[in-house]
Structure formats: structure tokens, C-alpha cells
Amino acid sequence: MYKLTTLSTALCLGTTLLSHPVLAADGELAVKITPELSQLSVKHEGETVVIMRNQDKDHVIDPLYAKTSRSCPPFCVTPAKIHDGVDTVGELEVLDYLKKISEGDNSILVIDSRTPEWLARGTIPGSVSIPWIKISPRDESPFESGETAARDKILTEQFGVQKTAEGAWDFSHAKTLVLFCNGLWCPQSSTNIHTLVDLGYPPAKLKWYRGGVQDWEMLGLTTATVKR
Secondary structure, three states, X not given: OOOOOOOOOOOOEOOOOOOOOOEOOOOOEOOOOOOOOOOEEEEEOOEEEEEOEOOOOOOOOOHHHOOOOOOOOOOOOOOXXXXXXXXXXXXXXXXXXXXXXXXXXXXXXXXXXXXHHHHOOOEOOOOEEOXXXXXXXXXXXXXXXXXXXXXXXXXXHOOOOEEOOOOOEEOOOOOEEEEEOOOOOOOHHHHHHHHHHHHXXXXXXXXXXXXXXXXXXXXXXXXXOOOO
16 A cells, blocks of 8 residues: 655645545556656655655646746757757656665766755755856856855865866766756756856766756656755
8 A cells, every 4th residue: 555655844745745645456556657666765855755746637737837938038948958968868867866866876966956946946856956056157257256166165075076286177086967947948957067068077977857847847746845
């Protein structure tokens, strides 16, 4: 029998689930992720979160992600391939990376590139928040020294990048980064991918979840809110 996992009050599900999930005749969830995968448990801010699809077959997408028309620029349709050597991935690949992380693989980070006001509305469980403005300038002007130092700290302390004695970047032990933002019209994660490649980050170690939270929500997958 399927049992709905209860989370602490510090963490809530952004995707509404039925109190009594719909079960198929064989006792499995009626709305699975794939025929073989019903759910996936991950750690998010120290709590266990079960990622599954919404079991209410009348559920519709969050209105935040139902809007079709946004001013372009900056909210233009992004290409399917963002950069040579950078793989564009979908939900199942993201789930596979989250599974590897939950099993102890610390060579991978799934990164929510959105700014805090969007993060507060819900994120992909198991991801970490690194707003795009901490990696890339908001406009064409370069970072100030303090902003550059803060970005360098993220590169070294979170991404596993090292600096040589000569001050050059060494990416030989850099983590694989899976970046996402709000969806096909959102430039935040794609901007960071271009910035990281320009810094020398190996494209093969960068993955782009182009569909982002909009596609995640469209599929009724579990979201989580942050504690703060």
C-alpha cells in the first residue's frame, strides 16, 4: 500500500497531492512518472521529499506558469541547444541526477538559477539555489571586485573549481552542473551557462534543463519551498 510521506512544517509541497492517492488495480500509483518509476525520494534542505506526480487527474498547472505572453526581450524563446557541448536535458535526466546526488554522488549539483522571489514560489526538490546574478552581471557592465570575489567563492567552494599558483582556473575536478530556471522563455540559467563557458568551464560538465519549473509544474511533479 502506498503511504504519503509527511514532511516537517518547515518544508511544504508546492504541488498539491491527494490525501488518498489514486491507486491502480495492482495497488500502484495511477499517475506514475514512467511505467517503472512511481516516485523518488531526495534530500532537500536536510528533509526527505518524495517526488511524484500529482494524483488528482483534474489538477491544472499553477497560474504562475500558465501565462503565455511575456515581453521579449528579455523573455524570449530560447533555442533547444544553448551551446556546443552542453547537453539539453529533460525531466527524467534531472531525476536521474537527483537520484545520484541522493545516493551520495557529490560530483553533481542541480542548480536553481532563479532569483529569490521566484524561489519562494517553489523549486525542484534536491536542487540548490544559486541566483543567476551571483554568476553573471545583470547588464553588459563587468562585476565589481566584491561581486567577482563572491563568484570565485562559489566556483571554488561549491563547484569544485581550483585556482593554480599562477591564478588560472583549473576545472579538472569541477562538478557536473545541471542548471534550470523558469522555462523556455527564461534567460537566467542560459545566461549562466554562457558565462561559465566563457570562464573556461568544460561544456561537457554543464547540463541545461530548458523546460525548467514551468515544465516540471506542467507534469504535476512535486515542488518544495525553502525554509527561509
